[in-house]
Amino acid sequence: MDKLLITGGKRLVGDIQISGAKNAALPILCAGLLTAGDLELSNVPNLHDVATMLKLLRQTGLAIEQNGDKVVMNGSAINKLEAPYELVKTMRASILVLGPLLARFGEAKVSLPGGCAIGSRPVDQHIKGLQALGADISIDAGYIYAKAKKLKGTRVVTDMITVTGTENLLMAATLADGETVLDNAACEPEVTDLANLLVAMGAKIDGIGTHRLVIQGVSSLHGAAHTVISDRIEAATFLCAVAAAGGDITIRNTRVDIMDAALEKLREMGLRLTVGDTWIRAQMDARPTPVSFSTTEYPGFPTDMQAQFMAVNTIADGSSTVQETIFENRFMHVQEMNRLGAAIQTDGNTATIRGVQQLIGAPVMATDLRASASLVIAGLAAKGETLIDRIYHLDRGYDRMEVKLSAVGANITRIK
Numbered sequence: 001m002d003k004l005l006i007t008g009g010k011r012l013v014g015d016i017q018i019s020g021a022k023n024a025a026l027p028i029l030c031a032g033l034l035t036a037g038d039l040e041l042s043n044v045p046n047l048h049d050v051a052t053m054l055k056l057l058r059q060t061g062l063a064i065e066q067n068g069d070k071v072v073m074n075g076s077a078i079n080k081l082e083a084p085y086e087l088v089k090t091m092r093a094s095i096l097v098l099g100p101l102l103a104r105f106g107e108a109k110v111s112l113p114g115g116c117a118i119g120s121r122p123v124d125q126h127i128k129g130l131q132a133l134g135a136d137i138s139i140d141a142g143y144i145y146a147k148a149k150k151l152k153g154t155r156v157v158t159d160m161i162t163v164t165g166t167e168n169l170l171m172a173a174t175l176a177d178g179e180t181v182l183d184n185a186a187c188e189p190e191v192t193d194l195a196n197l198l199v200a201m202g203a204k205i206d207g208i209g210t211h212r213l214v215i216q217g218v219s220s221l222h223g224a225a226h227t228v229i230s231d232r233i234e235a236a237t238f239l240c241a242v243a244a245a246g247g248d249i250t251i252r253n254t255r256v257d258i259m260d261a262a263l264e265k266l267r268e269m270g271l272r273l274t275v276g277d278t279w280i281r282a283q284m285d286a287r288p289t290p291v292s293f294s295t296t297e298y299p300g301f302p303t304d305m306q307a308q309f310m311a312v313n314t315i316a317d318g319s320s321t322v323q324e325t326i327f328e329n330r331f332m333h334v335q336e337m338n339r340l341g342a343a344i345q346t347d348g349n350t351a352t353i354r355g356v357q358q359l360i361g362a363p364v365m366a367t368d369l370r371a372s373a374s375l376v377i378a379g380l381a382a383k384g385e386t387l388i389d390r391i392y393h394l395d396r397g398y399d400r401m402e403v404k405l406s407a408v409g410a411n412i413t414r415i416k
C-alpha cells in the first residue's frame with residue numbers, strides 16, 4: 001500500500017497546473033450512456049475514480065478511447081445495464097449510471113453504495129425521484145433494480161439538496177416524456193457543467209445554475225464535445241497548502257469565479273491573493289489568522305474543503321470553530337491532526353481548534369479523500385517527518401498531488 005513521506009518546513013514557490021474537476025468528470029462520463037453518438041471530452045483528470053468509472057462504463061459495452069486528458073466515448077453498442085458491487089464499493093459515484101441507463105434502455109441494475117467513512121450517505125432521494133418519474137424500483141440482495149418502459153416528466157422536490165441526486169435525475173429527465181421540474185436542485189458548478197454538456201447533446205434545460213431545473217424531454221440525444229471545468233477543490237487545496245507552509249505560488253487553469261467562499265476565507269487567513277482570469281497568485285509569509293466557518297451547499301463554504309482549512313487553522317494565531325452541516329461524520333482527520341500536535345476538540349458537528357505554534361511530524365493514517373489532503377497540508381507545515389498511510393484515498397481524487405507539490409519545492413515522496 002503506497003504511503004507519502006513528507007519532511008515539513010519547506011516554502012512552496014512556483015506554478016501549479018490545476019486538473020479537470022473529479023466531481024464534474026464523473027457525471028459527465030456517465031452522460032456517455034445517454035447517446036449512441038460520440039462524446040469527445042477534454043480536461044478529464046488522471047484519477048483513480050476516473051479509471052474506476054471508465055472500467056464500469058466499459059463493462060456496459062460503452063466504447064471508450066483515452067489519450068491523456070482526452071476521452072472519446074461511443075454508446076451505440078451498450079449491452080449490459082449493470083453496475084456491480086465490486087466497482088460501486090470503491091466509488092460511490094457509480095450510482096450515476098442509474099438515471100442514464102434507465103432513461104435510455106428502460107432498465108438498470110445498480111449495487112447500493114452503502115455507507116462510507118464520512119457518513120451513511122443514503123441514495124433514497126435518487127430512488128424517490130426516479131419513482132416519481134414512473135420507474136418501478138425494487139431492492140434485492142444489495143442491488144437496486146429499476147424498470148420503466150418510458151420515464152414520464154413530473155415535478156420532483158428532493159428532501160435536501162443532493163449533488164449526485166440532482167445529476168442522476170437531470171440525466172434521466174432529458175429522455176423522459178414531457179416536462180420535468182427539479183425543485184431544490186443542487187447548483188454546484190459541477191452540476192452546471194453536466195447540464196451544459198447535456199444541452200450541447202440536444203437536451204432542453206432551463207434554470208441551469210439555479211435550484212429549479214426545468215427539463216423538456218427529447219426523444220434522443222446526440223454526440224458533443226466538451227471541456228470539463230477546472231477542479232475548484234484541488235485549486236483551493238493547493239492554496240491551503242501555501243497558507244500553511246508559506247511561499248508564493250500561482251495556480252493555473254483555474255475557474256476563479258466559482259471559488260468565492262474559499263477565496264474569501266483564504267484572504268481572511270492572511271493569504272495575499274492576486275487574481276487573473278484563469279490564474280491565482282497566492283503569497284504567505286506570516287502565521288495564518290484563524291477562520292471560523294460552517295459548511296453548506298454552493299455558493300456557501302464547501303464540505304470538500306473543510307478538512308484542508310482545518311489543517312491551516314491548527315497552526316493559526318488563535319482559535320476557530322468549524323461546523324460540518326453536510327455529512328454527519330466528516331471529522332475523521334481530527335484525531336490524526338491531534339497526533340501531529342494539533343489542539344482540536346469536537347462536540348457533535350462542531351470542532352474547536354486552538355492554534356498551536358508548531359505541528360510535529362508523526363505517522364498518520366488517511367481515512368477519506370479530503371482528510372488525506374488535510375494531512376498532506378499539515379505534514380507540509382509540520383516540523384520533521386510525517387508518514388501518511390492509506391493514500392489510496394488521496395489518489396481517488398487528486399491528480400499526482402505529490403508530483404505537483406514537489407515541483408513547487410515540497411519535500412514529499414511516494415513510498416511504494
Ligand SMILES: CC(=O)N[C@H]1[C@@H](OP(=O)(O)OP(=O)(O)OC[C@H]2O[C@@H](n3ccc(=O)[nH]c3=O)[C@H](O)[C@@H]2O)O[C@H](CO)[C@@H](O)[C@@H]1O
Nearest residue numbers: 023093121122123124125126160161162163164165326327
Ligand atoms: C461525486 C460527487 O460529486 N461527490 C460530491 C457530492 O456527493 P453526493 O452527491 O454523494 O452528496 P449529496 O449532495 O448527495 O449529499 C448531501 C447530503 O444529503 C444526504 N443525502 C443525499 C442523497 C440522498 O438520496 N439522501 C440523502 O440523505 C447525504 O447523506 C448528505 O448528508 O456532493 C457532496 C456535497 O457537496 C460532496 O462532498 C461530494 O464530493
Ligand SMILES: C=C(OP(=O)(O)O)C(=O)O
Nearest residue numbers: 023092093304369370397
Ligand atoms: C466526498 C467526496 O467524493 P465522493 O462523493 O466521490 O465520495 C469528495 O470529493 O470529497
